[in-house]
Amino acid sequence: MSLMGYEVEVQRDGGLATEEMTLNMGPQHPSTHGVLRFIVKADGEVMRTAIPDVGYLHRSIEKIAEKVGYHGFMPYTDRVDYVSAMQCNQGWAMVCERLAGIEVPRRGEFCRVIACELGRIASHLLSVGTMVQDIGAYTPFLHALREREKINDLLEELCGARLTFNYMRIGGVAWDLPAGYAEKVTAFLDQFEPLIDEYNDLISYNKIYVQRLANVGVVSKAEAINYNLVGPNLRATGFHYDVRRDEPYSVYAELEFDVPVGSGEMGTLGDCFDRYMVRIKEMRECCKMVRQCLKLMPPGPVLAKVPRRLKPPVGDAYVRVEGSRGDMGWYLVSDGSEFPYRVKIRTGSFAAMSIVDKVSRGLMIADLIALIASFDVVAPEVDR
Amino acid sequence: MQEFVDGLIANGRFAGMPAEQVYALMMFLFGGLVVFGFIMPVAGITSWLERRVWARIQSRVGPNRVGPQGFLQWLADGIKNLLKEDIIPDAADRPLFAFAPYLVVWGFVATFVVIPFSSYLIIADLNVGILYLTAVTALVVVGVLMAGWSSNNKWSLIGGIRSAAQIISYEIPAGLAILPVVLLTGTLSMQGIVRAQGWAPWDWFIFHNPFTFVTAFMFYVAALAEGNRTPFDLPEAESELVAGFCTEYSGMRYLLFFLAEWGNLYVIGAVVTTLFLGGWQIPPVTDNVVLLQVLQFGAFFLKAYFWVFIAMWVRATLPRVRVDQLMSLCWKYLVPIGFLNLVGTAVWMVIWPQGNRGVQYLMVLLTALILGQFFRRVRFHLRRARPELYYSPVI
Numbered sequence: 196m197s198l199m200g201y202e203v204e205v206q207r208d209g210g211l212a213t214e215e216m217t218l219n220m221g222p223q224h225p226s227t228h229g230v231l232r233f234i235v236k237a238d239g240e241v242m243r244t245a246i247p248d249v250g251y252l253h254r255s256i257e258k259i260a261e262k263v264g265y266h267g268f269m270p271y272t273d274r275v276d277y278v279s280a281m282q283c284n285q286g287w288a289m290v291c292e293r294l295a296g297i298e299v300p301r302r303g304e305f306c307r308v309i310a311c312e313l314g315r316i317a318s319h320l321l322s323v324g325t326m327v328q329d330i331g332a333y334t335p336f337l338h339a340l341r342e343r344e345k346i347n348d349l350l351e352e353l354c355g356a357r358l359t360f361n362y363m364r365i366g367g368v369a370w371d372l373p374a375g376y377a378e379k380v381t382a383f384l385d386q387f388e389p390l391i392d393e394y395n396d397l398i399s400y401n402k403i404y405v406q407r408l409a410n411v412g413v414v415s416k417a418e419a420i421n422y423n424l425v426g427p428n429l430r431a432t433g434f435h436y437d438v439r440r441d442e443p444y445s446v447y448a449e450l451e452f453d454v455p456v457g458s459g460e461m462g463t464l465g466d467c468f469d470r471y472m473v474r475i476k477e478m479r480e481c482c483k484m485v486r487q488c489l490k491l492m493p494p495g496p497v498l499a500k501v502p503r504r505l506k507p508p509v510g511d512a513y514v515r516v517e518g519s520r521g522d523m524g525w526y527l528v529s530d531g532s533e534f535p536y537r538v539k540i541r542t543g544s545f546a547a548m549s550i551v552d553k554v555s556r557g558l559m560i561a562d563l564i565a566l567i568a569s570f571d572v573v574a575p576e577v578d579r
Numbered sequence: 580m581q582e583f584v585d586g587l588i589a590n591g592r593f594a595g596m597p598a599e600q601v602y603a604l605m606m607f608l609f610g611g612l613v614v615f616g617f618i619m620p621v622a623g624i625t626s627w628l629e630r631r632v633w634a635r636i637q638s639r640v641g642p643n644r645v646g647p648q649g650f651l652q653w654l655a656d657g658i659k660n661l662l663k664e665d666i667i668p669d670a671a672d673r674p675l676f677a678f679a680p681y682l683v684v685w686g687f688v689a690t691f692v693v694i695p696f697s698s699y700l701i702i703a704d705l706n707v708g709i710l711y712l713t714a715v716t717a718l719v720v721v722g723v724l725m726a727g728w729s730s731n732n733k734w735s736l737i738g739g740i741r742s743a744a745q746i747i748s749y750e751i752p753a754g755l756a757i758l759p760v761v762l763l764t765g766t767l768s769m770q771g772i773v774r775a776q777g778w779a780p781w782d783w784f785i786f787h788n789p790f791t792f793v794t795a796f797m798f799y800v801a802a803l804a805e806g807n808r809t810p811f812d813l814p815e816a817e818s819e820l821v822a823g824f825c826t827e828y829s830g831m832r833y834l835l836f837f838l839a840e841w842g843n844l845y846v847i848g849a850v851v852t853t854l855f856l857g858g859w860q861i862p863p864v865t866d867n868v869v870l871l872q873v874l875q876f877g878a879f880f881l882k883a884y885f886w887v888f889i890a891m892w893v894r895a896t897l898p899r900v901r902v903d904q905l906m907s908l909c910w911k912y913l914v915p916i917g918f919l920n921l922v923g924t925a926v927w928m929v930i931w932p933q934g935n936r937g938v939q940y941l942m943v944l945l946t947a948l949i950l951g952q953f954f955r956r957v958r959f960h961l962r963r964a965r966p967e968l969y970y971s972p973v974i
Binding site for chain 2: 216218219224225226240327330331332333334337338341397398401403404406407559560561562564
């Protein structure tokens with residue numbers, strides 16, 4: 196049939212022929228949180244598939260480790276997950292300490308945990324803030340970043356950097372807490388904890404917001420385990436697992452904290468709203484932990500004596516730390532020389548990317564944004 | 580307007596010119612005056628005000644460099660965008676791409692023809708005023724769809740299609756919301772609608788009966804959706820569609836879309852004010868014609884900006900709905916409610932042809948109570964707010 200000179204294919208039932216549209220979301224898309232790419236096959240607004248295309252941020256960090264040595268690799272670990280670099284620092288320090296058999300001074304461990312938990316609050320604030328912004332509300336994002344800014348100030352005072360901290364060293368931390376730091380942190384926590392309720396009032400239980408997230412992108416417990424989800428994404432499915440509690444490292448065994456899990460309060464268990472809510476609840480637990488650490492902290496040195504040319508014995512070690520995006524695995528093989536033989540980093544965001552395709556089928560394009568945001572994917576952590 | 584020009588001709592100011600030419604000349608002059616002297620500044624100032632209100636809500640400062648309190652920011656933005664390169668992508672459909680923003684602005688500027696700013700200040704008191712208004716706002720769809728299609732970009736296309744679907748759908752509840760007022764007044768003329776109301780709140784159509792009360796808010800919601808405002812800003816949802824239908828635009832063409840958006844905000848407020856809030860009606864305080872016009876204009880302006888402010892507040896607070904939720908809100912809720920309101924108003928008019936004063940007073944009282952409670956809550960929160968958390972700019 197010809198319609199104004201254009202050939203139009205007509206189906207038997209009289210409708211126009213349609214075809215799937217291939218959309219290229221990213222790598223320069225505003226809501227893919229960095230350089231991520233999704234190849235979306237969409238039928239109108241409904242997605243058939245969304246295939247993640249990773250690798251745009253690959254910087255060969257693992258290979259760099261083989262060239263710069265044990266101490267020299269510490270600044271590079273900041274770049275593995277730059278949104279919460281402290282846990283990456285800790286992972287590398289711990290795996291080296293385990294292989295070389297170095298004992299960290301007790302005060303150093305507390306410094307690490309304080310820094311990590313503050314970093315986790317900052318990371319979760321950014322996560323929930325950008326998630327809310329992706330859904331379309333701009334105000335909560337700025338309110339969240341205002342608080343994150345204060346944490347950045349605190350961490351800057353601690354180690355001189357606001358994003359890539361390079362605070363920890365193999366055998367402890369670089370600097371002790373500055374004078375009056377405990378009071379400053381306590382003052383921040385005192386004013387921050389009520390603000391979590393304010394965020395809930397402002398956006399979490401907003402009807403439109405709940406409608407956008409509830410029952411969207413449901414991941415069941417079995418699926419989460421099969422696809423290797425970790426951290427808040429795993430806990431949102433109702434699975435009670437946290438490295439800090441189940442395989443305690445550092446001084447987490449001495450701290451009292453809950454592990455918030457998804458409850459399916461607004462829809463199905465394991466939907467986007469649960470993933471969002473787990474992070475909100477986790478911020479409270481982080482505050483609790485920091486307070487306890489400040490109380491329990493003994494005086495003493497923060498850095499053990501570690502040889503400048505560290506040569507761990509031949510062997511390998513694997514440690515797990517609970518990063519902001521979940522169980523972060525650090526695998527290190529040493530051949531007894533000054534340089535690591537092989538380093539492998541296992542990150543939560545990469546695992547989360549694998550399930551996007553499965554979960555996103557049949558969702559709308561707008562839901563894909565909510566889904567990516569709820570998995571809290573940080574692009575550099577995907578590729579390393 | 581016509582009387583004024585007729586007067587000039589009668590005084591012999593345009594000796595030797597045919598009357599049609601004088602009319603045409605005056606139309607151009609007056610049109611230009613209105614567009615550049617009023618519409619552009621209103622749209623611009625609304626943009627500045629929106630950014631300041633947003634900033635206040637988000638505990639930041641907002642634009643405060645250009646002029647006092649950043650008041651001239653809109654002028655600076657306009658000049659900057661005029662001077663920027665106007666990029667047209669190679670693969671774009673050039674004529675359509677270049678023309679689309681003008682169509683959008685056209686659709687928005689044309690609405691000002693029938694907006695009654697005061698008892699005299701109206702460009703043309705058409706006898707089909709409100710119908711004309713719904714018709715010309717639909718021009719915006721064509722412009723947006725053209726922009727989305729001609730950009731040759733899939734995100735733009737989705738934005739354009741979304742916009743078309745959204746605006747056309749929400750025309751229906753908006754039209755249904757106008758009908759009860761037309762029933763009450765028996766006229767489509769904007770001045771006629773305003774004159775049918777009084778200066779007192781209980782004479783406004785919003786408080787005429789419970790059905791018109793609901794209708795007013797329904798119209799406002801539908802108008803927000805037509806104006807692509809949050810929570811219905813799907814066509815340009817920056818986190819989903821990059822920038823929607825204006826992804827490929829730059830410079831002044833890009834700004835024209837936003838000029839239309841911010842100007843539309845004022846139009847929404849003006850239309851709600853005209854239909855439901857008594858328009859320019861003020862108490863008979865003075866016999867001085869000029870002063871009366873100024874006061875009427877002021878009253879209209881403030882009432883319209885009240886709704887603009889609400890839209891800003893909503894935009895700063897609410898997230899965006901999804902496209903299926905948007906459609907279900909329109910077709911499953913607003914359209915049936917619109918019909919219900921229409922029938923309800925008709926029945927009300929049959930029972931109380933002159934309106935029910937008691938109900939009107941009661942509704943004003945109830946609204947005042949709700950507003951009072953609201954401000955009490957806001958004051959409570961303001962008192963409780965930790966001052967160190969908030970910057971305190973003037974507005």
